[in-house]
Amino acid sequence: MTSTDDRPVRAGQAHKRAAILTAARELFVRTGVERTSMDAVAARAGVSKRTVYDYYGDKRRLLLGVVEEAGERAVATLRTLVDQHLGPAGAPLDPSDLPRAFTALARDLGRAQVLSPDYLAAVRLVGENESSLPELEDHPLEAAHSAVLSIRIAELAEAGLLAAADAALAAEHFHALTTLRVLNEPTRRRTDAAHVERIMTDGAQAFLRAYAPRDGAAA
Known part of the structure; x- marks a missing residue:
């Protein structure tokens, strides 16, 4: 999968992407999508909120x-x-x-x-x-x-x-x-x-x- 602007994903980026998805899945299941903030996802994944937005744009696309x-x-x-x-x-x-x-x-x-x-x-x-x-x-x-x-x-x-x-x-x-x-x-x-x-x-x-x-x- 490529990033939201279709640039190739480097190994480091792939690692961050995996961390973001794992964090989002765990939080979405635990607290619900609506009550999960992008800040919480970023903190759990160990990345900046800007990185989460750069990769997925918004919470709906993160869920997807x-x-x-x-x-x-x-x-x-x-x-x-x-x-x-x-x-x-x-x-x-x-x-x-x-x-x-x-x-x-x-x-x-x-x-x-x-x-x-x-x-x-x-x-x-x-x-x-x-x-x-x-x-x-x-x-x-x-x-x-x-x-x-x-x-x-x-x-x-x-x-x-x-x-x-x-x-x-x-x-x-x-x-x-x-x-x-x-x-x-x-x-x-x-x-x-x-x-x-x-x-x-x-x-x-x-x-x-x-x-x-x-x-x-x-x-």
Whole structure:
């Protein structure tokens, strides 16, 4: 990400940007966006208030930066786990390993992302401030997140391992049965590791039943 005037971000600037976003996220969650001052963000980040304004312009754009950073990390986490469990694009996958691979993907996604305090903080901030963040509608990060899994699902369908004529829709169903289902749970249950793992793995198994080839090869 570049600074507000599109100049390349130097290593030192990137470090300051990370500190600002971390400070803002923590304060926004603790005291609310409206009650958090830019002075407080600057003090917690260890930078000047002018630096915060230079990087983000105003508090609304700072909030957007916090949410976008969480989205970027979510995409990166998903990409890493898809490559780890389903193999990178173009890699063959043994049909007999499909149930284990998707279940492990869902389990580790729950551990690495859904149970992450930073991720849950971003989800909370979006829910509380969605009306002030119109940029999130059809945001490129949403498409990028969907593409990570849908590309691999399309390859598995082409290989006859899944019955997924619409890979993008299948990816949405996977996320609906796993991550989104956890996020619809009461707040106290979203931090229960055993409960989250059960939802994630059950969701992966439901996904495989729904998208198993008609001959049952991947069941």
